[in-house]
Amino acid sequence: MLFLLPCTILGQQTRQYKILTVGFYNLENLFDTMDDPLTFDNDWTPEGKYNWTLEKYRSKLKNLAAVMGGLNDEYSVHPPEILGVCEVENRAVLEDLIREEPFNSYDYSVVHFDSPDRRGIDVALIYRTKVFLPTHEKSIRLLLFENDDLGKRIYTRDMLLVSGLLDGEPIHLVVNHWPSRRGGEESSRPRRIAASKRMKQIVDSLWTEDPYSKIICMGDFNDDPNSPSIRNILKPILTRKNAKLKRLFNPMEVLHRKGYGTLAYRDNWNLFDQFLISSELLKKDYGSLRFFKADIHNDIELQTASGRYKGYPFRSNNNGLFTGGYSDHYPVYLYLIKEADTTSEGK
Numbered sequence: 001m002l003f004l005l006p007c008t009i010l011g012q013q014t015r016q017y018k019i020l021t022v023g024f025y026n027l028e029n030l031f032d033t034m035d036d037p038l039t040f041d042n043d044w045t046p047e048g049k050y051n052w053t054l055e056k057y058r059s060k061l062k063n064l065a066a067v068m069g070g071l072n073d074e075y076s077v078h079p080p081e082i083l084g085v086c087e088v089e090n091r092a093v094l095e096d097l098i099r100e101e102p103f104n105s106y107d108y109s110v111v112h113f114d115s116p117d118r119r120g121i122d123v124a125l126i127y128r129t130k131v132f133l134p135t136h137e138k139s140i141r142l143l144l145f146e147n148d149d150l151g152k153r154i155y156t157r158d159m160l161l162v163s164g165l166l167d168g169e170p171i172h173l174v175v176n177h178w179p180s181r182r183g184g185e186e187s188s189r190p191r192r193i194a195a196s197k198r199m200k201q202i203v204d205s206l207w208t209e210d211p212y213s214k215i216i217c218m219g220d221f222n223d224d225p226n227s228p229s230i231r232n233i234l235k236p237i238l239t240r241k242n243a244k245l246k247r248l249f250n251p252m253e254v255l256h257r258k259g260y261g262t263l264a265y266r267d268n269w270n271l272f273d274q275f276l277i278s279s280e281l282l283k284k285d286y287g288s289l290r291f292f293k294a295d296i297h298n299d300i301e302l303q304t305a306s307g308r309y310k311g312y313p314f315r316s317n318n319n320g321l322f323t324g325g326y327s328d329h330y331p332v333y334l335y336l337i338k339e340a341d342t343t344s345e346g347k
Helices: 054-069 091-097 185-209 228-234 253-257
Strands: 003-008 014-030 082-088 108-112 122-128 132-140 159-166 169-177 215-220 263-265 268-270 273-278 290-296 332-339
Touching (some): 014 054, 014 169, 054 091, 082 091, 082 215, 091 108, 159 185, 169 185, 185 228, 273 290, 273 332
Parallel strands (some): 014 082
Antiparallel strands (some): 003 014, 082 122, 132 159, 159 169, 263 268, 290 332
16 A cells, blocks of 8 residues: 555664655646636636636646656655645635546545635645545634734635544644735735744644644745744754754755745745644654655656746746646655554555
């Protein structure tokens, strides 16, 4: 069922590990072709600004599924166990997505709630039912107002908390899509600070119930690892050495320092798509799930091949024109490993 990763430790016998993949992908405007009268989705209809037809929609679904299904090609022949996503219009587009190859060859399901975002875009979780069993699902509102609590409400995406058993072990997953930098990074910063504080409340509440909770926060944070919302509010540790209890670790920090990013704007790269994991996942406990490594999936086929935006993520729409690409973000992924039981079914 799960890939076995062999590992030889000096002076010891070879160990074999199960490896499980958790991914995150901003799907950039995964809308169906129908008009929802409750949201501003008119551009994504056949008569709308983008002339969004069923043929284009099906092409985007096929492309996205192929990318997401190959996030763990390095170690596995099946798609990832868990995938967080954002910029999806509704549950229906997610159900369409998991009917595409390679998902349709496996048992996948979806956790999704409608959020109050004006455009109608949400976050969601896709998971393999044979490996992950959700036990608790909750959509958590982020209340924002112009001029703090005195102005007009700003409607944005909810956060998604899904708790469950991953390969039989309790784990908590928090999926995010924080407010954008529309209007400028500095002027919009308080909204992401508020989002960070809200996520911290979620994590702290989980730790209050169990300080040894294994938690993975993932999402498009619209901020980099060194932004105030991440560095000053969440205060993640930057190395896995001597990790203390009830702390978050940011495995994307080292990639950011090396200049890697998940999206580009005006020839500058940002690493908005990140994971923050609880220190409990850093323990060298060979009998339970622990963090192995994280990376960005930026293979050549996901890059714009030529022109002004050469090397940028290959979008499905560019300046209103359908290009047949994927998204304006690269997906990210991490591996969790666990010593395999080689005495029976682990062989």
